Amino acid sequence: MTNSTHTLDSVSFELSPADNPRLANLCGHMDEHIRMLERGFGVEINNRGIKFQVIGPADVLLLVQTVIHDLYADTAQHVLMPEQIHLAIRNSGGEDTSAGTAPDKEVVIKTKRGLIKARGDNQQAYLRRIMTHDINFGVGPAGTGKTYLAVACAVEALERDFARRIVLVRPAVEAGERLGFLPGDLAQKVDPYLRPLFDALYEMLGFERVAKLMERNVIEVAPLAYMRGRTLNESFIILDEAQNTTIEQMKMFLTRMGYNSTAVITGDITQIDLPGNQKSGLRHAIEVLKDVDGIGFTFFQAKDVVRHQLVQKIIMAYDKANKPS
Numbered sequence: 422m423t424n425s426t427h428t429l430d431s432v433s434f435e436l437s438p439a440d441n442p443r444l445a446n447l448c449g450h451m452d453e454h455i456r457m458l459e460r461g462f463g464v465e466i467n468n469r470g471i472k473f474q475v476i477g478p479a480d481v482l483l484l485v486q487t488v489i490h491d492l493y494a495d496t497a498q499h500v501l502m503p504e505q506i507h508l509a510i511r512n513s514g515g516e517d518t519s520a521g522t523a524p525d526k527e528v529v530i531k532t533k534r535g536l537i538k539a540r541g542d543n544q545q546a547y548l549r550r551i552m553t554h555d556i557n558f559g560v561g562p563a564g565t566g567k568t569y570l571a572v573a574c575a576v577e578a579l580e581r582d583f584a585r586r587i588v589l590v591r592p593a594v595e596a597g598e599r600l601g602f603l604p605g606d607l608a609q610k611v612d613p614y615l616r617p618l619f620d621a622l623y624e625m626l627g628f629e630r631v632a633k634l635m636e637r638n639v640i641e642v643a644p645l646a647y648m649r650g651r652t653l654n655e656s657f658i659i660l661d662e663a664q665n666t667t668i669e670q671m672k673m674f675l676t677r678m679g680y681n682s683t684a685v686i687t688g689d690i691t692q693i694d695l696p697g698n699q700k701s702g703l704r705h706a707i708e709v710l711k712d713v714d715g716i717g718f719t720f721f722q723a724k725d726v727v728r729h730q731l732v733q734k735i736i737m738a739y740d741k742a743n744k745p746s
Contacts, residue, residue: 430479434486436471436493443496444471447489452582453655454492454506457681458485460583461510463552488513503654507680528552530573532625533580537573543725544570550717551685556678558663558707559687561721562736568661571685572621575657578683579639584657586638589618590674592645592665615642618661645670654679663688663703665695671702691743 436444448455448468455466462485464477475485488509492501499505528548530537539545544566551557551574559567578584622631622640634640643651645666660666660674663686671686678684688703695701710716723736 430482431474431476432482432486433472433474434490436473436490439471440496441470443493446496446501447493449501449503449506453503454501456582457503457506458488458510460578460681461507462488484513503680530570530577532573532576534625534627537570537625539570540566541725543719543721547719547721548574550719551683554715554717555683556675556715557683557685557717557719558703558710559685559719559721560690560703560707561719561725562689562691562723564726564736565721566725567687567719567721568617568659569621571659571687572618573625574683574685575659576622576625578657584681584683585655586641586657587622587634588641588643588653588656588658589615590643590645590648590658590660591615591618591662592670615661618659645674648677649673651677652679653677653682656682658682658684660684660686661688663706664690664693664701666702667695667699668702668705671706675706691739 436447449457455468458464459466462477462481464475464481464485466485466489467474467476473486473489475482475489477485492506492509495501495505528539528545530548539548547557547559547567547570551571557571559565559571561567575584575587579587619631626634631640635642645660656679658677663671665688666674674686675684686703686706688701690701690704690707693701693704707718711718723740726736
């Protein structure tokens, strides 16, 4: 997603030599390579033939121009693949350039149904991390906006062609992952467990558009039990209620990440419903991954709750009651 919190500038340049097959190779199918570059560097790229314009933070424009020139040079000998674009961004250090987002600037998510603004510093930090990290954890009590804002970022990524699909994942712990006992098709079986995600999608996209996108598999419902063996490229993936994953399930989910994808994992480690003495995969992931570069963690507290004022007081009362005396 383009990081709109910097002062924007632009640079224009021309590629040489003019060669339509090489230009098509550089841009990729349906401009997918250009979209990857935009997302990786937090810029907007426009072109007419070999004439390019890059709009974005002034400190990354020269870097983007250099990467585009280098990739165009590669087209003389190779057919570019998304994996090569991804590596070019990584090797340039481009994905780290937006990490210095000014903390006093407001992050705003733009959808066709209006603007979505973060409430409070923690939500602002959460949105910035989603914009600058491929994997993010949003951990905290209900009502803190962690799931809603993740859906907002997914919708923006879809509408701006930074992601080709949204994948919604949730463990069906209450059904013991035995989804066959529930009536209906796969989406209907898991629908009760994904209701908070759908409510946010309906609000941002409307009922009819969500239904059409699901028919085209642009919005996909993927029960956690069905994720094994998949690789998700160019996707915005949201794993909700992650506190109810086992350690094995969490590791399996995190290793589904493909090129040009973003994953947001949300959950509340005080609301674990796993049977027996199983350790939560979310709690374990926080311990194991806390020092891994490229993974963002945002921890919400009762003071971050944006629902009815009584919800915040209820959470604080339970926290107080659960503390050892």
